[in-house]
Amino acid sequence: MRARCLIVDDEAPARAELRYLLGGFDQVQVVGEATNAEEALTLLRSLDYDIVLLDIRMPGGTGIEVAEALRSGSNPPKVIFTTAYPDYAPDAFDLDAADYLVKPFDAERLGRALTRALAPGQGDADSESTPAHGVPAAPGSSAAPAPPAEPLARIPVQQGDRTVLVDASSIIFATAARGYSYLQLAGERVLVSYSLNELERRLRGHFYRTHRSYLVNLDHVRELRPDFKGALVLVMDDHRRSRVEVSRRHVRELRKLLGL
Known part of the structure; x- marks a missing residue:
């Protein structure tokens, strides 16, 4: 039906x-x-x-x-x-x-x-959706994965009728938002039309996926703190001193990247 x-x-x-x-x-x-x-x-x-x-x-x-x-x-x-x-x-x-x-x-x-x-409940906020329950792929689309995109030095952010280009270096971290992402900057949070998976492909270099819902700019990590589950919490250097989760399976690799 x-x-x-x-x-x-x-x-x-x-x-x-x-x-x-x-x-x-x-x-x-x-x-x-x-x-x-x-x-x-x-x-x-x-x-x-x-x-x-x-x-x-x-x-x-x-x-x-x-x-x-x-x-x-x-x-x-x-x-x-x-x-x-x-x-x-x-x-x-x-x-x-x-x-x-x-x-x-x-x-x-x-x-x-x-x-x-x-198809409610299938997939998660940062996943790349696939057709389900008979919903076909969009006309002209292909099932083959897209080639890796080149790293972006700046990310476009729509603000009303203007498009503002945000330097990747000013992004503290990104969080998933159902096919979109929020970028946490030093003093504000903005919405962008990239999923977290897309941002991860485009923002390589100093960016690291600490959790399924977080992509972090390692240049903006201020502190590492253990949490009660045996994982880590990152304290970032934005004005709110935001805290970002690190899943346990990423702790060892993250410590290595930070030279710890």
Whole structure:
């Protein structure tokens, strides 16, 4: 049975683009469109949807407010946020969103989001998703692994209508966020469209994967402290003195890298 999908966006071209992209996935059927929060809630109360593609900024209420209202239902649909604004990602994931797509995105990225929505509990926040439950690969995609990317000296960060290039050397550490990642800088945390696996491939050199959820710039490690589980905790040199876990299987290699 095809998953019933509702598209919620106040811009007609955006709705048309989403409908077009969803046409490439046989397991998903678009059965409704809404242009604002009130219309969305009316439709969601009248029919059981499986997936909602939800914009953030709309007339009459935000997508965050719609997602909050859905949580009170007995069987809420999976929510995939689709927005031009990365700033709301922490709020979205606090509401257990299946994914958070920052426009523009392509069919492959949408396919990964649909996989998460239709196969809850499979994979983890930093894993590279594979098609499941009959969700096909995005049109034109290949099952072959991509060649290793060249190391990036700077990472693009979307901030509203601007793209800021962040020097890799200023990244303290990165954490996984369901297909995206947060970069902890000296005085702020920013969201980027790379998964942690992608960052690990691109940020080689002084970066080390200490845990499935953390990628650390070893140049910014201030202290090493043992934890109660026999592993380590790294204290970083950002303004918060953030603490980063090191899994036990990585302790020996990390000590060697640090010359200990």
